[in-house]
Amino acid sequence: MPLSDAEARRLYDQAALMAGIGAWECRLATSELAWTDGVYDLFGLPRGSTLHRPSTVDLYHDDSRAEMERLRGRLIASGQGFMMDARIRTAAGAERWMRLSASVTHQQGRPVRIHGAKQDITGEKDMWLGLRRLAYSDPLTGLANRRAFEMQLSDLRRHTGDNCALGVLAIVDLDNLKPINDRFGHAAGDECLRQLAMRLETSLSDAAIVARIGGDEFGLLLCSAAGRPYLLHRLDQAQKALARPVPWRETSIEISASIGATILRPGLLHDPERRFAEADSALYVAKAAGRNCLRLFGDPVQDARAAMDAAGTGVLRVV
Structure with missing residues (x-):
């Protein structure tokens, strides 16, 4: 039986949450953020709460924040999308790894918003770090x-x-x-x-x-x-x-x-x-x-x- 649009969206949202994936966007004119539930969960923030970009950026580790801002600036200037792994702290102070992807949308030749996905990859990183410890x-x-x-x-x-x-x-x-x-x-x-x-x-x-x-x-x-x-x-x-x-x-x-x-x-x-x-x-x-x-x-x-x-x-x- 074909799924309705609402059912398909519900199933997709459930799968994304199970995989620790969420979608995000940022309107460049106002720096206004929009997140799906998966990103709220990743950062340990209440779903639907008001977002302020400076506060969320503060949750990145210094080295990850610097790299993210560098790639973000390049994305806005050149349209070149990126993917990176970033270290973050949740609002409660828990350490996590996040895989961040980003692209940009233009209107009349000007960038108006950037958007992409964020995924919790803490388990994957822990596994590779464990293997590295065994190897070295x-x-x-x-x-x-x-x-x-x-x-x-x-x-x-x-x-x-x-x-x-x-x-x-x-x-x-x-x-x-x-x-x-x-x-x-x-x-x-x-x-x-x-x-x-x-x-x-x-x-x-x-x-x-x-x-x-x-x-x-x-x-x-x-x-x-x-x-x-x-x-x-x-x-x-x-x-x-x-x-x-x-x-x-x-x-x-x-x-x-x-x-x-x-x-x-x-x-x-x-x-x-x-x-x-x-x-x-x-x-x-x-x-x-x-x-x-x-x-x-x-x-x-x-x-x-x-x-x-x-x-x-x-x-x-x-x-």
């Missing part, structure tokens, strides 16, 4: 994983730009994981790795990234305008925090960690592989020096060992 996080420690670290490492300029005096790339290695696994079991070893991760995050909370990059290895990028002594002090304090015993059942496990680091100077486009090799070289020296210590690439002890290695009398890995 370490399941044991909750830190970023090696893939995420390498992505961050690939753009070192971002962490050593003009606004940052110095940066440091460091590799941290748990010194005695195998003996811990052999004596206490792998569950104890896993707990030591989790504790090490938590201590790194706590002591270096302003790091650009702290990641688990291998079985017992962690990588981090730290930046500060306070200079080299401050950066090394922060790493030294972290290294001391990592050496605290880890409670395990009715005993405690003695742990320690070695750190190798290299300085990232500002204003330079660093070679990520070379800088990582420098930090790895410094870590090797820390291990050879008896472990449970911090070594910086380029320090005199390393220069001497590098010379020995170049002469074939040492075993230091220098790239």
Whole structure:
């Protein structure tokens, strides 16, 4: 049986509400807004309430608001429609994602109104963010994983730009994981790795990234305008925090960690592989020096060992 226009509209409205979709328009001469129920629901406003464009625009996050206004201006000026995903807060303060589409209607060659659709895509965004977390996080420690670290490492300029005096790339290695696994079991070893991760995050909370990059290895990028002594002090304090015993059942496990680091100077486009090799070289020296210590690439002890290695009398890995 064919549907009447009223029945078809009712079914369409029901489907749109179920999908979190609503229609909107704005009359350009007056900035008067008109919304369907779905848009009211999306923003958490009472259906049919009076709308004021400045108040509704305030519900956008700053970055989304700026992008929306830019695209809106382009739409009015050129007629080029757009679609974007925007972060908003409802009137009650709930965080949501919205997919906004817009086009323009002209009369006698002049834009008179813009209109389109708004859809709640919070569930979709949460799903993709969850998948991204799975792809870029370490399941044991909750830190970023090696893939995420390498992505961050690939753009070192971002962490050593003009606004940052110095940066440091460091590799941290748990010194005695195998003996811990052999004596206490792998569950104890896993707990030591989790504790090490938590201590790194706590002591270096302003790091650009702290990641688990291998079985017992962690990588981090730290930046500060306070200079080299401050950066090394922060790493030294972290290294001391990592050496605290880890409670395990009715005993405690003695742990320690070695750190190798290299300085990232500002204003330079660093070679990520070379800088990582420098930090790895410094870590090797820390291990050879008896472990449970911090070594910086380029320090005199390393220069001497590098010379020995170049002469074939040492075993230091220098790239």
